[in-house]
Amino acid sequence: MNKNLKELIALSQIDKEIDDFNPLLEAIEKKLKKSQEKIDSVQSDINAVKNSIDENVTKIKIYEEQIVTLSEQLKSITKKSKDVSTEKEMKALSLEEDIAKEKISFANEEIERLGKINEKKAASLEDFNKDLEALIESQKESVDSANATKSEIEEKKSTLFATREEKINSFDQKILSFYEKIRNWAGNTAVVPLKKQACHGCFMKISDKSYSDVIKSEEIVTCPHCGRIVYIESESAES
Numbered sequence: 001m002n003k004n005l006k007e008l009i010a011l012s013q014i015d016k017e018i019d020d021f022n023p024l025l026e027a028i029e030k031k032l033k034k035s036q037e038k039i040d041s042v043q044s045d046i047n048a049v050k051n052s053i054d055e056n057v058t059k060i061k062i063y064e065e066q067i068v069t070l071s072e073q074l075k076s077i078t079k080k081s082k083d084v085s086t087e088k089e090m091k092a093l094s095l096e097e098d099i100a101k102e103k104i105s106f107a108n109e110e111i112e113r114l115g116k117i118n119e120k121k122a123a124s125l126e127d128f129n130k131d132l133e134a135l136i137e138s139q140k141e142s143v144d145s146a147n148a149t150k151s152e153i154e155e156k157k158s159t160l161f162a163t164r165e166e167k168i169n170s171f172d173q174k175i176l177s178f179y180e181k182i183r184n185w186a187g188n189t190a191v192v193p194l195k196k197q198a199c200h201g202c203f204m205k206i207s208d209k210s211y212s213d214v215i216k217s218e219e220i221v222t223c224p225h226c227g228r229i230v231y232i233e234s235e236s237a238e239s
């Protein structure tokens, strides 16, 4: 086989190996993003529960203040009732008293109801916090293992880059730029084998004439349909 072609096949293999790490890295990032989203979602649930507890506490305070005011009102009604002379005045005071008592009992009921709601919310808050703790713990482990994998990949990649550097230094620059041009649009299928006389990049069959050129492999041959560099993968298998 043509020496340049051999070198090109090896270079394209290295380029492919370097790029093959990308989906792995993307999968790692995706996993981390997903677990961070879970954490964010539980955190936002916690915030919602906390806000609602705070709102209820504020409501309870308002009812408590109302009770204080209403109790004072009741005291003054009792005072006034001592000086009342007519039945009409008595009735008016007694009505006022009933209304105040009703308001107090409503306020007490609301305080009790909101208190119970807050107890339940506090319990669910505890559950959420436990969930959050567990998620953060597992996120830490994921980050650690992701970092370990990433640095392993980086190491392998830099070894491959070094090998690549070494290779292209001794490369015929014309052939290298020809390869890079094809790689710009074909990516990692810039150099492809022929299988059953068909280009493994565009999957179209090539003519007998082109095929025999590839077999001779005196020079670099491109697929007449798509322009990728083609070669015979295993000469014995093809012939």
Ligand SMILES: [Zn+2]
Pocket: 199, 200, 201, 202, 203, 204, 223, 224, 225, 226, 227, 228
């Ligand atoms: Zn092709």
